[in-house]
Amino acid sequence: MKKVLVLFLLIAIGYYLVDVFSVIPFGADRIPEGNVRDFYLEKTVTDLNVPNTVTSIVVNFRGFDTLGEVTVLFLAASVLGSILYRRRSHDEEKAVLLPSSKIVASGSRLLFAPILLLGAYVFIHGHLTPGGGFQGGVIIATGFLLMLLAYKDYKVKHSIIMWVESLAGVTFAGIGLVGLIMGKMFLENFLPLGETMNNLFSGGVIPIIYIAVGFKVGSELTGLLYTLLNEKGE
Amino acid sequence: MTLYLVLFIFLAVLMIAAAIYSVVQKDLLYATLGTSIISLILSVFFYLLQAPDVALTEAAIGVALTTIIFVITIRNTERYEEDYHKKRNVKSPLK
Numbered sequence: 001m002k003k004v005l006v007l008f009l010l011i012a013i014g015y016y017l018v019d020v021f022s023v024i025p026f027g028a029d030r031i032p033e034g035n036v037r038d039f040y041l042e043k044t045v046t047d048l049n050v051p052n053t054v055t056s057i058v059v060n061f062r063g064f065d066t067l068g069e070v071t072v073l074f075l076a077a078s079v080l081g082s083i084l085y086r087r088r089s090h091d092e093e094k095a096v097l098l099p100s101s102k103i104v105a106s107g108s109r110l111l112f113a114p115i116l117l118l119g120a121y122v123f124i125h126g127h128l129t130p131g132g133g134f135q136g137g138v139i140i141a142t143g144f145l146l147m148l149l150a151y152k153d154y155k156v157k158h159s160i161i162m163w164v165e166s167l168a169g170v171t172f173a174g175i176g177l178v179g180l181i182m183g184k185m186f187l188e189n190f191l192p193l194g195e196t197m198n199n200l201f202s203g204g205v206i207p208i209i210y211i212a213v214g215f216k217v218g219s220e221l222t223g224l225l226y227t228l229l230n231e232k233g234e
Numbered sequence: 235m236t237l238y239l240v241l242f243i244f245l246a247v248l249m250i251a252a253a254i255y256s257v258v259q260k261d262l263l264y265a266t267l268g269t270s271i272i273s274l275i276l277s278v279f280f281y282l283l284q285a286p287d288v289a290l291t292e293a294a295i296g297v298a299l300t301t302i303i304f305v306i307t308i309r310n311t312e313r314y315e316e317d318y319h320k321k322r323n324v325k326s327p328l329k
Binding site for chain 2: 054122130131132134135138139141142145149221225228229
């Protein structure tokens with residue numbers, strides 16, 4: 001008797017849910033006049049004064065998603081670090097790396113600074129040119145990778161990486177919260193947009209967020225590679 | 235325009251060849267280099283198809299980071315595919 005009653009209730013609830021939701025077209029009330037593409041293309045120029053539409057969508061219109069992505073990366077890096085750290089703790093010996101030749105060593109040292117500069121350029125100019133925080137961070141991490149491969153005892157300080165990463169993450173979330181305090185949406189722009197387009201100091205909060213993302217991704221991936229390379233094989 | 239098309243087809247053929255190479259190759263280090271070549275050509279494709287930011291990501295992640303993580307893994311495990319299957323008396327899935 002009870003089961004029949006539950007079944008009847010479930011069918012009734014299901015029927016009315018379908019009945020209500022079939023009337024509302026899927027997501028139609030959220031789509032602005034015209035279509036979404038035109039909306040973004042227009043608003044990027046009028047509201048944000050930024051030439052790069054991709055950036056404006058990733059950081060401003062869909063900024064919350066980017067925060068989620070950064071969190072996922074952080075989670076992956078910290079889980080990997082914790083797993084490898086436990087295995088390393090009872091075996092302190094470093095993994096065997098053959099000493100690299102003089103050409104590789106000095107070539108890496110020569111290329112290290114330009115690679116870092118390129119990475120910084122990519123994330124600082126994220127709102128003007130193709131690229132952005134994630135790409136710039138990965139480029140910086142590859143620069144550190146070059147040094148880690150070329151020099152056997154190249155050390156990366158874990159405490160510095162941790163501080164840079166935490167500060168960058170706090171900056172990202174903090175900018176979103178400041179937007180809330182100013183009476184706007186989370187991660188909405190609250191800074192002046194700058195007079196001319198294509199200027200470095202334009203676009204409101206976008207460059208600041210991208211610099212934070214660049215530092216965060218770069219330090220995370222550098223720490224990850226350092227942990228992996230110092231892992232001793234069996 | 236025709237030059238562009240020739241370049242496109244040449245790169246596509248090279249990419250498929252690298253993919254087949256990395257599947258067939260028994261030495262996992264060379265197979266990893268094959269996948270890295272795929273990523274390199276893919277990033278050129280992204281650039282030709284006017285998606286420069288995706289090309290940047292692909293070049294940095296696909297060519298550098300993924301390859302090095304595979305290389306580190308191979309260093310800590312086995313380099314040759316055959317050895318693995320011989321040791322455990324399992325038939326290789328590629329044969």
